[in-house]
Amino acid sequence: MQLFQACAFALLVSPALAYPNLPPLFQNVTQNCNDDPSLQRRQYYEYSDLRILPLGASITAGQESSNGCGYRKPLRDALRLATFEVDMVGSRRSGSSFKDNDHEGWGGYTIKQVKEKGQQSYRLKPNLVLINAGTNNCRLNEADARLNGMNEMEDMVRDIFNNIPDVTIILSGLLPNKGFGPCNKLLNDQYGVLVKKIADEGKKILYVNLNDGYFTLNDLADGTHPNDEGYRKLAAVWFKAILQGRQLGLYSDPADNGLAPGGSTSVCDKKPGEYDFSAQTQRGSGADDGPYKHNGIEQGYAISLPSVVRLDIIPQTIHFADLDGKGDDALIWYFDPENKKGQYRVYWNWRAGSDDYYEINVNDECIPRGVRWGDVNGDGQDDFICIGPDGNMYVSLNVWQTPDKPTFQNLGLYFKNPMPERSQTHVRLGDIDGDGRLDYCLIDETNGGISCWRNGGTSDKAQYWQPLGVVFTGKGKDNIDGVHLVDINGDHRYDWLYVNDDGSVDTWINNRGHSKSLRPYWANSGRTHAGFNVKGAPEYIKFAKNSAGGRADYIRLTYVWYGAIPVPLDVNIFWWRNDGSGGTMLKALMITSGYLVGIFRNINSPPNWGQHGWYKIKDWDRKLIRIADIDGDGKCDIIYLDENGSVEDWWMTSYDGGRFSFFKAPSVNNALADTCAGQRNGVGLFDLAVRFADLNGDGRADKLCISPEGRVFGVVSNGIGYVDMGQVKKPEGKDRANLRFVDVNNDGKADMIWLDKFGGTSEVWYNVAMEPAAGTDSSMTWRPGGEAYLQSARGEAIHFANLRGSGRADMIDANPRTNEATTWFTTRCGSGGGDDGPIEDPNLPDVPDQPGGGDGDGDGDGDGDGGDNGNPGPGDAPFPPFKRFIALGDSYSAGIGAGDDVPRDTVYDPEGKCYRNQGAYAHQMWKTIQDPQYDFDFISCSGAVIKDMFRGGKKQFEYLQGTQVELMERIPANEYGWATLSIGGNDLKFSAIAKACLYYPFHQGPCRDRLDRAWRVLRQEQPEGSEFYSDLKKIYHEILDTAKTPGFTLVVTGYAQFFGAITDDCNSRSLARVALLGPKLTTQLRREMNELVLKANEAIQRMVEEVNAEYATRPGDGRRYIRFYNIDPNFNGHRICEPGSSGDEWRKNAWFYTPGNNPDPGVGLPGRDDDEDMYWGDLYPFNYNDCPPEGTETDMGIICDIARANDPGPDSHTGLPDRDVTDAMGWVFKMMHPKWAAHTETSRGIKTNWGTSWGFEAAQGPP
Structure with a gap:
């Protein structure tokens, strides 16, 4: 048995916020996992050992049970009472106060996926496997389930028999389901045939039918998963089958798996690969702190140096280095390399215009073109480095033995060039891994790739040099002289900068990677420095570290030179202070200096954590x-x-x-x-x-x-x-x-x-x-x-x-x-079972010996008239006993595109311009209730911005009877229960960004402008950003203050990243109809749009937390609640451009609508025939059979594309018969909005998190 320890786990990151003492959403049947211990044990059969692997999907995990125990706890209690010694095993666990809570249940997984997860528990050597799987096959792809479901199940069953000796399998059928009952019924029939086939081969296998009339929809919490009584009935069915197996002598003694049941406090050494599961x-x-954004502030002229050297070597005599380790680079001038070799002047206050200096001798007569500076031993002080013509590296160590200036100790040869075919001009030095010691790198002149060797150890000289291989691939630049390794953002990792011929700079930021190497992850920051309208600038550009943030400033050398005079009179130093930001902090477990500590409590339910908000910490x-x-x-x-x-x-x-x-x-x-x-x-x-x-x-x-x-x-x-x-x-x-x-x-x-x-x-x-x-x-x-x-x-x-x-x-x-x-x-030392205290009688219900037939629809009559419309009957699904549920916000809440329009109503949207659809997550949640006494107010309106909602604000449409808060005020004061809200995306102009950056050709200018505007809003930069955060707080306050019912709860949802893991796979693809002309989905564009969504979610989360903290102190009836639900993780694996996507899958399989490709399979809505005409106002009729192949740029092609783009439904009929083409082109309505399946996951997530993952299991519900 595996038990997660409940303890505080503090992560200094932005959490999905949670608050103590918040009443739970669901009022489930009360069943503690530890029942009355006074019940007496009854004898059924002689002693047997069972090591059980519960294998399946969410029903195996116990989803929708009030305590997470599902069928497993009551089944285990019944087996122990029947003298079985029971050890449940698996890599997962769920069930409060349930010690032996191991299982292999994976919510949402198909049979094939369950098989793959189950393989990790084979080593535990169970002697009994209980399988319930297949419902998700019917839910996700019914046609494939009907065709391949039994084959996948046979593959899993045979794999278990082939890998676990002497095992017994009990395979269950599937529970009734109103949405896809016939598919479940078919698989049940096939499973029965499969079990007989395998049993005839001499294998130990039994079958139990769960769709034979014993279970009805009244046993289900949400139309799919059992409620508490349904799980007790399921436990009873399993128990009866296990007893039958005992009578038949099917169970062998559990094999030795190296784990001792009961656990141990023994001490043991750790061995590689020794773990129970991952x-x-x-x-x-x-x-994180976002991508690196450069901001160069011109400081102008600093000082002049009276040069005595030839023009061609001036740049080689001027350097910048941090000699005292305080963070500021001094200007170091090799003022007379011909006559005073090794002598340098140090201008420590050059930025302030001071020409004061002191002289140093580095004990090395290196010629100017070989001179470098950098910290080779990690003491924070830059050392003198000479790169010989052959590329070998020599060092004079900065030891700073005098109080006012450094002295240098010549260490001689420090590193020998490992690639003799390359020379001095190919050498670059930089700290690639951020350990404080300068590494040695060589550029491949043929392709621009950079290979490096790590300076390892802790002494002054490298104790070892580790080859890192190629750490950076070339970017198509034609002159390696422009390549610099510079820490531009102050994170101690040297970045790749390329100085172009006009002095402009292209930058790639060096971030920590993840693979088994030290190769960095390089983030493209684009053109960071504008440069000058002057050719031949690169050698006159330098970079110097500034103690204010450790970022590198931009330096330009100019000179005064008269005609035939071979030596310029002066060298002038101009500089631009680097006030850039970002690119330094990744999404790791980190402490943000001077900010807040967010606490995530270990609630024994990975990957979920109890979230307890933000707490101010010392500015440190x-x-x-x-x-x-x-x-x-x-x-x-x-x-x-x-x-x-x-x-x-x-x-x-x-x-x-x-x-x-x-x-x-x-x-x-x-x-x-x-x-x-x-x-x-x-x-x-x-x-x-x-x-x-x-x-x-x-x-x-x-x-x-x-x-x-x-x-x-x-x-x-x-x-x-x-x-x-x-x-x-x-x-x-x-x-x-x-x-x-x-x-x-x-x-x-x-x-x-x-x-x-x-x-x-x-x-x-x-x-x-x-x-x-x-x-x-x-x-x-x-x-x-x-x-x-x-x-x-x-x-x-x-x-x-x-x-x-x-x-x-x-x-x-x-x-x-x-x-x-x-x-x-x-693995625990002596790891294994464990028990749950005194044996208790779970009082399981009786299972009929000969239950009636079933038709799969779950109504219990076996006549097949269940009317499989995807919704459970009234009263089937327990839900919070509030009087009213309100949906507020923008198109993410309205569900634009997800199914047919909801019927228009005279109160909230009589003209239907808000585009509220039946697949919206709020609408789906309401449909699972189906209680005639339960009111649902669907106020959400597509296109809403925050100010459209304010009391006393401007109405979104003139025909509406008020703003959303004003419409909310029409509800009787004592009937408020809870509400959902999605708002803020239109304030950031996500739709405008999508159109400019993803659909329209030649988009670079408008796209960049709209992205920059959104970043200004999120960074609270003028003029746009001053009100966004305050407006968010204001609307949260207005909603909470409007709701007078004590315990009213507002759930705020965020937004979802559009694109999958950033790879190069999609660089040449486009969402435009004609990909050749449309904007390409470059890694930079996809990454920035994703990061924008994440920053928006972070802003919303933070404002939710602040408002909740204010309401937390209100006594009595003033207490209201607000929490954040992050929808973004739901889209993992379902975004545009998922890695490895082939054909049209890169967008077709995404949970976002995209232009000209909007199928939403599995919704089950009636659609028009392909040859049925569509009308657009006065536009001539046409049908989809007339549409040319996608990618054809014709008038008909454009019209077809517009029709699809403006179609709120997943099928082929338009939802805008009264709009013309001009209107349609201005409203690419549902593009980049979630499909039905995404809304379904949001609905499920809110329900699940409310009762479990947000950590409020013990709280009481509102009246």
Whole structure:
């Protein structure tokens, strides 16, 4: 059994917000997973062991049950009462207060997908497999399910028999379903035939029919999944079948799988590849600082240098370097290389116009064209470098032994050119991996590719050089002299800049990658510097680091030169300050300096987390903040360090079961406050001088001070305070940036892990004892444990945490670009079963021996008259007992394009211009209720902006009887229940961006203008951005204040990224009708549009949190609730340009409508015949059979395209018979809006998250 540990897990990213004590949406039948323990055990049959693998989709997982137990808990209770010893196994778990809650249930998965997931549990060697799968085949593609469903099931069943010796399988049929009952009925019949066929071969297999009249729609919560009583009936059916198998002697003893049932507190070493299972634990929400946007502020003239050298070598004599390590590059001038070799003048205050300087001697007589500067040993101070004509690298180390200027120690040859066919002109130096040490790179002149060698180690000279291979591919530039490696955005990773002939600059940002290498992910920032209308500029352009953000400023050299005089009189220095932003923080688990801490609570339901909003933290450098339990109360505290590693203060964490709070500790222990043995952070993101970990197992975090070479000093808790234990761990030749301290072997003490930067295998040193080891100068004993974790990615992407309470560190792989994370859950020491306390009688219902026949529609009469229209009957689906549900907002809420129009009403939209459709998520949610006493107010209106909704604002259409809030006020004050809202996309002009950037030819100008406008809005830049955030808060307030019912809840939804993972697959594709003329879906365009959506969602989330915090303090009847639901993860795998898409799948399979290609399969709406005429006002009639092939640029082709584009339905008939072509061209209505399936997932997500993932299971519902 696997049990996730419930604990606080703080991530400093943008969360999907959640709030304590929010009443749950659903009022389910109350069934605690632990029933009355006083019931007496009954004897049925003699003792048997069952190791059961529940295998299937969402029904196996228990979806829509009130406690997540589904059928598994009542079935297990019944089996234990019948003297079976039961161990349920699988890689997933769900069910509150249910210890043995393992299963292999994957919501939404087809039979084939279930088979693939089930294979990861074969090693657990179950002796009984319970299979329920196939409903999703009918739901997603009924035709394919009818044709291939039984074949897929046979393939899965035979795969189980072939891989698990002596196993027994019980295959169930499918439950009735109003939407696709006939398909379920067909598969049930086929399953029965399949089981007989396989049983006749001598295999141990049974079949149970779930669609034989015993189950009706009254047993279902939402038309598909059982309600609590339905799950109890399902448990009863399984139980009866298992007893039958026992009578037939079908069960062999469970085979030894190496896991001991019941669990263990034993200690054990970790072996590579030793884990129970892997699962997605983060779905990609998070925060970054957006793409790099350059902003050069002209500063003008700085100083002049009186040159005494020839014109052709002037650029080679002027350099910029940070000699004192304070962050500002000084101007360094090789003022007389002919007569004063190795002598340089240093202008430390040149930006202020000062011509004060001091002279230095670098102890190297390098000629000007070979001179370079950079930090080779990671001490923060740039060293002198000479690149010889053959490309070899020589170094004079900057040691700064005098108080006012540096001195240099000549180290001689530092690195020999590994490619002799390339020379000095091909060499570029830059810190590729961000570890603070300059790496050596060579350009391939034939294609522009750059290969690099990493400067490894912790000493002044490189201890090793690691070949990184080709880290950057050429960009078609014809002159390698324009290539520079420069840290343009201040993140310590050198970016690729190309200076064009006119001085303009093209930039690619170096971001952390994810693959098993150190090759960066390069983000194209386009043309970042405008340049000058002057040819031959590149050699006169330089870059200099500025301490304000660490970004590189742009420098231009000019000179005064008169005719035949061979030497110019002066060299003038002009500069532009770099005030750019973005491109530095990826979507990783990070702390944003001076911002908010967002807390995600581990609620034992990966990949979902309980979300508890944002809390203001101290304005502090994120690399100086630590999170650790200092006081031993089991909750992580927030610790602030100074630059020297001293604990400046720490804030204790309090949690009342609903909300977190932080209190500053009255004092800091002197030992913790001491400086950290002279150690300071390096420049790398993970190169930390101070870490916290529990070395002695007392539950309190100890302070670890780590030197760059990996020597560890410890300040350790002794129960009443902290004591300095000196060196606790000798160095192992591993740099500290790759060291982590976590408990690997379940002894309660932190062990040391070394991560392989390249993604190989991590090594471990076990913490043995708090006493000196023989023959060492360390105060603790450690034991080398060898290889421990097989890394799935490079070291920078790997994290460790004990997520499920096993006592051993699990390995977490977080992709820094997407923040999607997968966790490999380490096997428990002596891992296995576990039980649930006293045996309890679940009192399962009786199962008839000979139930009546069934027709698949679920009405229980077997006559086939169920009227399979996709909606359950009245009262079938329990839903919140509110009096009223209100839908508000824009076209994402109105559901434009998703099915037929809803009937027009006289109150909200008598003329039908709001384009509200039956597939809208709110409408689908309401249709599942079907309670005649339950009112639904569909106020949403396509095209709405925030100001269209305000009380007293301008109405969206003149014929409307008010703004959306004013229409909402027509509802009686005591009838408000809950509402959904989608708003903000039109304020950012998403539709205009789509038209300009995706449909119209020659779009670059309008597209760029509209994108820039949206970014200004989100960044609160004038003139557009000043009101967006305040307007969001205002509309949330107006809605909540209008609703007078106590406990009223508003669910705010965001928007979805349009495009799949960014690859080069779609670069030549276009959404225009004629792709040749239309805008291309370049990686840059797709990435920026996706990032814009994510930033919009972040803005909406943040305003929701702020408003909720304000209402949280209101007492009594004033309490109302607002929460954010992120729809974006629902679209994973269903976006435009998904990687690997072939043919027309790149857009056809997306959950967005696209021009000329809008099928929405599976909706089941009646459509017109292909030859039925369509009319457009006075336009002549035509039909779809007359439409030319797609991509044909003719008048008829344009008309067909417009017709499809303006068709709100998924079929072929137009929804705009009264509009002409001019109107139609101005309204590409449903393009880039979600299809029916996407709205279905939103509906399901809101219902699911309300009761489980948002962490409010214990809250009470509103009246």
